[in-house]
Amino acid sequence: MSENDAKARPSPDLQAALAAFREAVGEAHVNVDPDALEAAQTATFATTQRVPAIVRPADTAQVQACLRIAAAHRVPVYPVSAGRNWGYGSRVPPGDGSVLLDLGRMNRILAHDEQLAYLTVEPGVTFRQAHAWLRERGSTTFITTIGGSPDASMVGNALERGDGRGPHADIFQHVCALEAVLPTGERVETGHARFPESRAAPVFRWGLGPVLDGLFSQSSLGVVTRMTFWLSRKQPWLREFFCAVNDDAQLWDMVDRLQALALDGTLRGSFFFWNDIKAFSVTQQFPYASVGRTPLPDWARDKFREGFGRWAISGALSAPDAEMGALLEKRLARAVEGAFRPLSFGPVAPDGESPFQGVPTEANLAMTYWRKRTPRPEDPDPDRDRCGFIWCSVAVPFTGQEAKRAVEIADRVPRLFGFEPNLALLAHSPRCLYLVAALAYDRDARGEDARAQACYRALSRELADAGYHLTRAGLQAQEAAPPVRDDSPEVGRRLKAALDPEGILAPGRSEP
Numbered sequence: 001m002s003e004n005d006a007k008a009r010p011s012p013d014l015q016a017a018l019a020a021f022r023e024a025v026g027e028a029h030v031n032v033d034p035d036a037l038e039a040a041q042t043a044t045f046a047t048t049q050r051v052p053a054i055v056r057p058a059d060t061a062q063v064q065a066c067l068r069i070a071a072a073h074r075v076p077v078y079p080v081s082a083g084r085n086w087g088y089g090s091r092v093p094p095g096d097g098s099v100l101l102d103l104g105r106m107n108r109i110l111a112h113d114e115q116l117a118y119l120t121v122e123p124g125v126t127f128r129q130a131h132a133w134l135r136e137r138g139s140t141t142f143i144t145t146i147g148g149s150p151d152a153s154m155v156g157n158a159l160e161r162g163d164g165r166g167p168h169a170d171i172f173q174h175v176c177a178l179e180a181v182l183p184t185g186e187r188v189e190t191g192h193a194r195f196p197e198s199r200a201a202p203v204f205r206w207g208l209g210p211v212l213d214g215l216f217s218q219s220s221l222g223v224v225t226r227m228t229f230w231l232s233r234k235q236p237w238l239r240e241f242f243c244a245v246n247d248d249a250q251l252w253d254m255v256d257r258l259q260a261l262a263l264d265g266t267l268r269g270s271f272f273f274w275n276d277i278k279a280f281s282v283t284q285q286f287p288y289a290s291v292g293r294t295p296l297p298d299w300a301r302d303k304f305r306e307g308f309g310r311w312a313i314s315g316a317l318s319a320p321d322a323e324m325g326a327l328l329e330k331r332l333a334r335a336v337e338g339a340f341r342p343l344s345f346g347p348v349a350p351d352g353e354s355p356f357q358g359v360p361t362e363a364n365l366a367m368t369y370w371r372k373r374t375p376r377p378e379d380p381d382p383d384r385d386r387c388g389f390i391w392c393s394v395a396v397p398f399t400g401q402e403a404k405r406a407v408e409i410a411d412r413v414p415r416l417f418g419f420e421p422n423l424a425l426l427a428h429s430p431r432c433l434y435l436v437a438a439l440a441y442d443r444d445a446r447g448e449d450a451r452a453q454a455c456y457r458a459l460s461r462e463l464a465d466a467g468y469h470l471t472r473a474g475l476q477a478q479e480a481a482p483p484v485r486d487d488s489p490e491v492g493r494r495l496k497a498a499l500d501p502e503g504i505l506a507p508g509r510s511e512p
Ligand SMILES: Cc1cc2nc3c(=O)[nH]c(=O)nc-3n(C[C@H](O)[C@H](O)[C@H](O)COP(=O)(O)OP(=O)(O)OC[C@H]3O[C@@H](n4cnc5c(N)ncnc54)[C@H](O)[C@@H]3O)c2cc1C
Pocket: 078, 079, 080, 081, 082, 083, 084, 085, 086, 087, 090, 091, 103, 123, 146, 147, 148, 149, 151, 152, 153, 154, 155, 156, 157, 159, 160, 161, 162, 163, 164, 165, 216, 222, 223, 224, 225, 364, 365, 366, 367, 368, 389, 506
């Protein structure tokens, strides 16, 4: 859209749009309560965007109606499925004045096949809900979960190309048959789902012709109203493992050794290398009583390391039976020989119940309260409790050498800004690691919101300069896009103009 086009357009008519939304979804599902709007405008870092209303459609037809209304009245809308995008902007839209299109009412599980191991869901279905649903039915399958909130949306997470804990670490790699509503109100289905009576739609990703699925992930080109997830079969033998190293040189060596085990299939799915600060912040809050002020002094970090080590390595081995499991144990034990904390295994999980086999847990959310002076609550909600929390996640080739280069930056930059380097390397595939850095702070501490943003910008820039680019860009990344060397920005603008001629869907979110 050119500047002239924008000027020639009439301005948005919010009141007319609200009246039409009420007509489309019912009075009770258009919320303009100031407290609700205030909550929707709050993230785990500073934001300025205002949300004038929250609209909650019940089905695809209502989503189509809402987008047609938004286009007719030129009112921007921003879709969220569960809105737990903590560390990336929560529910806050990228553009000011966007109506929140909250898809939480669309929470039906539409199809399940035990033999072919898939589950088709609407966007409001959460990890907790899917897990309970499968368990109630005595299913032998499970959905890969995340380290974030159990109440996050499976669809919202997959669209962000989230990282899972379990065999399908790359979640978007294991979905198909999307239904999406374009900003014009048109409806498209991907793969074979668009053919009437297609038998293979939920089991065949590609379909015929160009693959459209990717258009709707990390994008502002459509609202996804249905998605099929591939499930995994529970393995009867599953043991979580843990060991730790105490010096960085040993870590790089372990990265290479475990990459080899990932490539040969001994380690299937995700496993993690996580540093002492991450461990500290999951198990306890900042020790103000003994340390006084932030940031954590080296002596306190060293003390924690004495018992824990510098980097932990954890994951799970799984097998169809104990005999094969014992072989895997042996291979892993050989690879991590000489670790500072020797390899240990948890008990064989009864019924295979483990976060690595679909059981969602809130344990990791404790991290967001690291620097709070108030105790962690029973029901964590980092937006509500003014926890400062920003993720910076970049892709790194899975070698010790590359991990060393990237970690050197991510360990150094946060400290320059007075934050502890909270780091993890996640095995995303046998070829790629995600280096995930968390900036955890207290939004009630003066100046920390601004300092954390500055730190994020410096960190993401330095990582990009070294060749390590973001896997996922939240609101915090809006002003920090690195330069590109091709024509993708212009192509992205043309795509956006073609699919969203009124520019009403998530304006401000970058394409591609
Ligand atoms: C301590 C902690 C640990 C975490 N661990 C993980 C982890 O292990 N893995 C991980 O991936 N994330 C993790 N997260 C980040 C985040 O919480 C999750 O990614 C979460 O799944 C995102 O929230 P949601 O699923 O509710 O999606 P939403 O907030 O609903 O949406 C996320 C984004 O997708 C877009 N979107 C949502 N629904 C639609 C739709 N139907 N159509 C079009 N666009 C849509 C939204 O506009 C938004 O930009 C963690 C966060 C914290 C604080």
